[in-house]
Amino acid sequence: MIDIDGTSQTATRSSGVEHVVNVQLSTEYGEFLAVGYLDTDRGDEHMALVYGDVGAGDDVLTRAHSECLTGDAFGSRHCECGEQLSAALRAIAAEGRGVLIYLRGHEGRGIGLLAKLRAMRLQAEGLDTVEANLALGYPDDAREYGAAAGILDHLGVRSVRLLSNNPRKSEALERHGIRISGRVPLLIPPREENLSYLWTKRERMGHHLPHLGGLPGTR
Numbered sequence: 001m002i003d004i005d006g007t008s009q010t011a012t013r014s015s016g017v018e019h020v021v022n023v024q025l026s027t028e029y030g031e032f033l034a035v036g037y038l039d040t041d042r043g044d045e046h047m048a049l050v051y052g053d054v055g056a057g058d059d060v061l062t063r064a065h066s067e068c069l070t071g072d073a074f075g076s077r078h079c080e081c082g083e084q085l086s087a088a089l090r091a092i093a094a095e096g097r098g099v100l101i102y103l104r105g106h107e108g109r110g111i112g113l114l115a116k117l118r119a120m121r122l123q124a125e126g127l128d129t130v131e132a133n134l135a136l137g138y139p140d141d142a143r144e145y146g147a148a149a150g151i152l153d154h155l156g157v158r159s160v161r162l163l164s165n166n167p168r169k170s171e172a173l174e175r176h177g178i179r180i181s182g183r184v185p186l187l188i189p190p191r192e193e194n195l196s197y198l199w200t201k202r203e204r205m206g207h208h209l210p211h212l213g214g215l216p217g218t219r
Helices: 069-073 081-095 113-124 129-135 146-155 167-175 195-205
Strands: 010-012 017-027 030-039 045-051 060-066 098-103 159-163 179-184
Touching (some): 045 146, 060 081, 069 081, 081 098, 081 159, 098 146, 113 129, 129 195, 146 167, 159 167, 167 179
8 A cells, every 4th residue: 555645665576566656646637646656577667646545445446548649648539548548537536536557668559659650550551450460560469467466556456446448458457466346438439530440449359349339330
């Protein structure tokens, strides 16, 4: 469990993450505690945004959000990442307590920014998001969630209600010892620009996206 006022480097060595700093962060969604971590295995820097008292530890509304510069910072309509980030922060604030973990090193489902841009170019030429990653020699999803599990452990969170449409994410966290007490969907209305992408995530990657219904898709 974190010390709200602490800034000491408290390591959680078994998980490979090191707690570095806490600071209050005022956002348009509310007042969060920003907790910084270093992934000592990969060198990535992660941040948890903690809202309210998560010390009870059970059934904490949680989002493990993968870094997406194009979506999160620039509002790209190629994906729904930025909208999911905003929706998750609003949901956590409305709940009165919760955690959003922002995972660096997850760009492009773990392949990096430049490779993601190359994959996006291949998608513009007709490949889907899975085919594009594979064509570049990468797996369809290279993300790893050990750091997220270590952060939750450090925060004292024992079980989560996971804000996610992705069953693989739940399974990955469970493999790292996090108990998933429920999954809360983040269903963002599709756009013309990302409909094919969302269909691919549903049909080829198993994402739970029932709101797509019978909408036409190119794939």
